[in-house]
Amino acid sequence: MKFKTTELKFSPIKDIQAKAQKQGAVSLAQGIPYFFIPHGIHQAAIEAISGGKADFYGLPAGILELRKRISERHLNEEGIFYDPENEILVTAGALQGLAAVLLALLSPGDELIIPTPTYFPFLNLPKVMGIKPVFVPLVGSEWKISPNNLRSSISPKTKAILLCHPNNPTGTVFSQQELAAIVEIARKHDLLLIVDEVYRYFVYGAPYTSPGEFHKDKLRIIRLMSFSKAYSLSGWRVGYILADHLLSQEILKVHEMTATASASLPAQYAALSALTYFPDLPHDFANILSSRRERMRKRLEKLSDFFELSEPKGAYYFFVRLKSSMDDKVFAKVLLEKAGVAVIPGSTFGLGGEGYFRLSFAAKENEIEEAFDLMEEYLCR
Numbered sequence: 001m002k003f004k005t006t007e008l009k010f011s012p013i014k015d016i017q018a019k020a021q022k023q024g025a026v027s028l029a030q031g032i033p034y035f036f037i038p039h040g041i042h043q044a045a046i047e048a049i050s051g052g053k054a055d056f057y058g059l060p061a062g063i064l065e066l067r068k069r070i071s072e073r074h075l076n077e078e079g080i081f082y083d084p085e086n087e088i089l090v091t092a093g094a095l096q097g098l099a100a101v102l103l104a105l106l107s108p109g110d111e112l113i114i115p116t117p118t119y120f121p122f123l124n125l126p127k128v129m130g131i132k133p134v135f136v137p138l139v140g141s142e143w144k145i146s147p148n149n150l151r152s153s154i155s156p157k158t159k160a161i162l163l164c165h166p167n168n169p170t171g172t173v174f175s176q177q178e179l180a181a182i183v184e185i186a187r188k189h190d191l192l193l194i195v196d197e198v199y200r201y202f203v204y205g206a207p208y209t210s211p212g213e214f215h216k217d218k219l220r221i222i223r224l225m226s227f228s229k230a231y232s233l234s235g236w237r238v239g240y241i242l243a244d245h246l247l248s249q250e251i252l253k254v255h256e257m258t259a260t261a262s263a264s265l266p267a268q269y270a271a272l273s274a275l276t277y278f279p280d281l282p283h284d285f286a287n288i289l290s291s292r293r294e295r296m297r298k299r300l301e302k303l304s305d306f307f308e309l310s311e312p313k314g315a316y317y318f319f320v321r322l323k324s325s326m327d328d329k330v331f332a333k334v335l336l337e338k339a340g341v342a343v344i345p346g347s348t349f350g351l352g353g354e355g356y357f358r359l360s361f362a363a364k365e366n367e368i369e370e371a372f373d374l375m376e377e378y379l380c381r
């Protein structure tokens with residue numbers, strides 16, 4: 001029997017990570033931040049469980065206290081108000097949020113513009129829903145969006161643009177001007193703009209423009225957030241959607257069906273504790289990541305005979321070009337088998353990623369050093 005998923009591939013990222021683990025290789029592959037989680041966050045979930053607060057289905061939009069805290073956070077940090085009652089939906093991570101958004105607001109046959117290279121699930125998730133992804137490669141050494149390319153990819157069937165800002169894997173942080181140009185195009189063609197901001201705290205020197213700044217276009221901008229990266233809580237599965245009341249109500253109808261009422265309650269209490277008692281955690285992580293980025297940059301520069309790098313302005317990846325003509329998948333395979341270092345081939349991230357590979361600097365310092373010692377030993381032998 002053939003299914004609509006038959007042609008789909010499992011994420012090569014998980015596969016490479018599993019092989020690396022089996023082989024005892026050093027991994028710079030998976031984008032998981034490994035940071036110390038304050039005990040208070042764990043304790044909040046434990047108390048929610050032992051106090052009986054997590055025994056029954058919760059509100060589909062998430063616990064109100066958490067939504068209020070999220071609202072305060074965006075007001076304090078960005079000066080933008082999202083109504084906790086109507087404009088914030090707590091999800092089981094940003095990806096479940098995206099699935100709910102696409103299911104609710106796009107129909108089979110609609111086209112979704114996706115700048116690439118980008119986060120692997122974006123390439124396939126629309127297809128499962130009968131939505132046609134239209135890939136628009138980012139251009140130049142800084143991996144920017146060409147407004148002309150964006151315009152020419154629009155057809156009468158285009159419904160939305162899905163933007164990753166900062167972008168995984170290229171580290172692109174779109175400037176105020178660039179975002180304004182994208183919003184303008186979305187407005188002109190009456191498109192939704194869905195922005196994945198899971199890496200929004202991790203920017204290095206570049207100012208971060210919030211898509212929420214474009215107040216006039218609130219009715220078309222949907223923001224996807226997560227505790228996975230910002231608070232290093234990827235296993236807890238908590239994220240949220242920020243969107244105008246009218247959009248949120250539609251998304252909520254699907255969200256409550258797909259998340260069976262709500263994101264897990266103990267996890268929501270952990271997230272509430274993170275926001276309430278550890279608000280600086282994302283900034284602390286950003287400082288650590290900034291120094292790891294510098295460490296990795298120095299090590300990469302030493303290998304400039306083999307690689308060409310462009311500096312990521314955000315997220316926590318280097319997206320490096322191979323100077324040899326070796327296929328990126330072959331390179332990643334050989335590096336894993338011969339040098340014992342796991343990286344992700346660039347073509348995993350879609351059009352434009354061929355001939356590149358991705359390295360995560362969310363890995364621990366000693367892992368970064370060890371991986372580069374092994375790479376140097378193998379490449380310079």
Ligand SMILES: Cc1ncc(COP(=O)(O)O)c(C=O)c1O
Pocket residue numbers: 031092093094095096119164168196198225226227228234238239
């Ligand atoms: C761009 C991007 N969006 C979403 C996610 C997943 O977020 P969550 O764990 O909140 O579902 C990731 C994880 O790597 C990511 O890189």
